[in-house]
Amino acid sequence: MSRDKIDIKDVTPKTFNPKTHKGNQDRFNPSNRIYVRESKGTFQKLRRYGAWFLLALFMLTPWIPYGERQAILLDIGNQQFNFFGTTLYPQDLTLLALLFMVAAFGLFFITTFLGRIWCGYLCPQTVWTFMFIWFEEKLEGSANKRRKQDSNKLTLPLAWKKTLKHLAWLAISLATGITFVGYFVPVGTLLIDFFTFNSNFWPAFxxxxxxxxxYANAGWMRSIVCLHMCPYARFQSAMFDKDTFIVGYHAQRGESRGPRSRKADPKALNLGDCIDCDLCVQVCPTGIDIRDGLQYECINCGACIDACNKTMDRMGYQKGLINYTTEHRLSGNGTKVMRPKLLGYGAVLLLMIGLFFAQVAAVDPAGLTVIRDRNQLFRTNSDGLTENTYTLKVINKTQQQQEYSLDVTGLTDVTWYGRKTVQVEPGEVLNLPLSLGADPQQLDSPVTTIQFILRDNGDFSIEVESRFIKKL
Incomplete structure (x- = not known):
């Protein structure tokens, strides 16, 4: 049996002292609230700018016009999914499956390489949580002030501040709900109808x-979502290895911890660089102590890194006591970036991206569906010809009006009863009934395979197979 064992460290939360703010609150108890202290620094600027960019992209995209409609409209009711100049239909939704595969393997790749960087910088839960915390700080004060206020009796000024805070949260939540639904319903009409109480039940719902x-997730639940509800926190360890970049504490440099004056020599006091200020705990949005080692609750947001770097700078010590590192580097070994697992995820990701764009390129600008009349397989008309009836569904997937011509192959001297040229509006599905007549003496078998052909004014054409039936 192998003697290699995984190091186990007791990270049971210490008893929390509300007077000194030392120790951790029980982060496994959903009833305990985490008061997140504001953190400033390089990584928080990066997170903040990235969050504002993604938030603006989310909020503004439904308002981008394209032709007579918004650029992106996922019209589920009409089964049309409009992306700028292209309209996709349910038969094109293999693209959606490929897109999900790209997203999944992209997440696997980035997690293996940089840990839970998605959670710390890009996840909507994190973006909205930090935005709500910003309003909380501006209206109620710092984390220590909020903690003290909430432990005392509620006063009228505090009640007014809390009311303003919740109104701001509700305004952001309502804007989020309208924007999200605006991807599926025309956002301009939705906005007017909602605030004039003319909206239909389901959009309003x-x-x-x-x-x-x-409002509930970012305002009240926050870390509970990350700790108890999000499945990503649970299965991420399957993608981690000892070369994955994580937020780590350099225990060999930081221990033993203890307070001291700036001028004191830590070596003379038998202390490490950690002054045990607990700022890394106070700024953590999930309430963990990174000095306890790798924990699944850590979302790699880097808040503790910025807080610790400021402390090290004030003390005159080298920065990086807490930084983005790997388990191998923490143990004094080298980090291997290019490794089989990461290369495997990268290769599959590139393959999925290639397949996705190949499928995008293969999407036809028009569609044709042929439905035979099953109530009457055939009939003999007044000219003595055997006649079959069909319904053709012509789909215009572009954002411009198109003219299409129709033809059929597989029959000799066929007679076409119906229109052979049609004009179809953007995104329209045109139902075209028609009949084909053929001399039964020229039909070699009871069932003849035929092809309907749809052509536009350019080089595009599409063929759909069907059957022509005669009397035995």
Whole structure:
């Protein structure tokens, strides 16, 4: 049996002292609230700028016009998914499956390489949580002030501040709900109808539903979502290895911990560089102590890194006591970036991206569906010809009006009863009934395979197979 064992460290939360703010609150108890202290620094600027960019992209995209409609409109009711100049239909949704595969393997790749960087910088839960915390700080004060206020009796000024805070949260939540539903319903009409109380039940319901979820998740639940509800925190360890970049504390340099004056020599006091200020705990949005080692609750946001670097700078010590590192580097070994697992995820990711763009390139600008009349397989008309009836569905997937011509192959001297040229509006599905007539003496078998051909004014054409049936 191998003697290699995984190091186990007791990270059971210490008893929390509300007077000194030392120790951790029980982060496994959803009833305990984490008061997150503001943190400033390089990584928080990066997180903040990235969050504002993604938030602006989310909020503004539904308002981008393209032709007579918004650029991106996922019209589920009409089964049309409009992306700028292209309209996709349910038969094109293999693209969605490929897109999910790209997203999944992209997440696997980035997690293996940089840990939970998605959670710390890009996850909507993190973005909205930090935004809500910003309003909390501006209206109620710093984390220590909020903690003290909440432990005392509620006063009228504090009640007014809390009311303003919740109104701001509700306004952001409502804007989020309207924007999200605006990807599925024309956002301009949705906005007017919602505030004039003319909206239909389901759009209004989903706006309020997603607004409520945003308000609850970012305002009240926060770390509970990350610790107890998000499955990503649970299965991420399957993608981690000892070369994955994580937020880590250099215990060999930091221990033993202890307070001291700036001028004191830590070596003379038999102390490490950690002054045990607990700022790394106070700024953590999930309430963990990174000095206890790797924990699944850590979302790699880097808040503790910025807080610790400021402390090290004030003390005159070298920065980086807490930084982005790997388990191998923490143990004094080298980090191997290019490794089989990461290369494997990268190769599959590139393959999925290639397949996705190949599928995008293969999407036809028009579609044709042929439906035979099953109530009457054939009939003999007044000219003595055997006649079959069909319904053709012509789909214009572009954002411009198109003219299409129709033809059929597989029959000799066929007679076409119906229109052979049609004009189809953008995104329209045109139902075209028609009949084909053929001399039964020229039909070699009871069932003849035929092809309907749809052509536009350019080089595009599409063929759809069907059957022509005669009397035995």
């Amino acid at each position: 989903w706006v309020l539903f997603f607004a409520g979820c945003t």
